[in-house]
Amino acid sequence: MQQIPPDQLDRAASALEAGELVIVPTSRWYMICADATNAPACRSIFEGKRRPTAKSLVLVTPSLADCEQRFVISDEAHRLAGAFWPGDLALLLPWRDPDEGARHSAVGAPALVTNSPGPLGSLASLTRTPIAATTVNISGDAGIDARGPAISPEEVADFLSLTGVKATVILDGGVCPAVNHLTIVDCSTTDARLVRAGLVHERAVEAVLGREILA
Structure with missing residues (x-):
C-alpha cells in the first residue's frame, strides 16, 4: 500500500487501470474506488464493506458531456447537474444502452452518478476506466454511536486493518x-x-427545479 499526495493522481489512475483499489479524499470523507467494469475489484469492495450487492456504488463521471453519452438525462436532471456539478449531488439516471449498464453492474440500473470536485473528479478525468466509488466504512455503520465513514488517513488505515x-x-x-x-x-x-438529503440542501434543489420535490 502506498500513501501519496493528491498531486500524484497518475499513480492512482495506473492502479485503477490495473484492476486495483484506490482510496481518495473528498470534502465529505474518503472514498474507495475501483474500475466500474471490473467485477472482481468491485466485488472486493462489497465484501470488505459487508455491503449488500443491491446497494449500488456511485459512478463518478468526468463531465456532464460524458454523462450525456451514457445516460438518458431529463430536463430536470440537466438543470440540477448544471447547477450543482461538480459538487455534492448524485443523480439516479437510466442507461442509454442496457448492455453498457450490464457491464457496470456495480453501479446499478438506473445508475447512481456524480461529478465530483477535487481529487476524485480529477482522477475520473485522468483514468481510462470508469470509476465506481463508495465511502470508506462498514456498510450500515450509521448508528448513534457509530463514527461513520473515514475522514482522515488514520481512520482509513483502521478500516483497512479491520x-x-x-x-x-x-x-x-x-x-x-x-x-x-x-x-x-x-x-x-x-x-x-x-432520495436522500445531504450537502446540497433540499431547498436548493427545489429552487433550481422551481417546485417542491417529494421524497
Whole structure:
C-alpha cells in the first residue's frame, strides 16, 4: 500500500487501470474506488464493506458531456447537474444502452452518478476506466454511536486493518471537513424525486427545479 499526495493522481489512475483499489479524499470523507467494469475489484469492495450487492456504488463521471453519452438525462436532471456539478449531488439516471449498464453492474440500473470536485473528479478525468466509488466504512455503520465513514488517513488505515480490504494507493488529503453525504435525486422518471438529503440542501434543489420535490 502506498500513501501519496493528491498531486500524484497518475499513480492512482495506473492502479485503477490495473484492476486495483484506490482510496481518495473528498470534502465529505474518503472514498474507495475501483474500475466500474471490473467485477472482481468491485466485488472486493462489497465484501470488505459487508455491503449488500443491491446497494449500488456511485459512478463518478468526468463531465456532464460524458454523462450525456451514457445516460438518458431529463430536463430536470440537466438543470440540477448544471447547477450543482461538480459538487455534492448524485443523480439516479437510466442507461442509454442496457448492455453498457450490464457491464457496470456495480453501479446499478438506473445508475447512481456524480461529478465530483477535487481529487476524485480529477482522477475520473485522468483514468481510462470508469470509476465506481463508495465511502470508506462498514456498510450500515450509521448508528448513534457509530463514527461513520473515514475522514482522515488514520481512520482509513483502521478500516483497512479491520476489513482486510487491499487498497494499493491512498491519496492523503488530510482531514475531510464536511462530514456529510451526497444528496441523491432520482431522475430516472419524468419528475425528479429526492432520495436522500445531504450537502446540497433540499431547498436548493427545489429552487433550481422551481417546485417542491417529494421524497
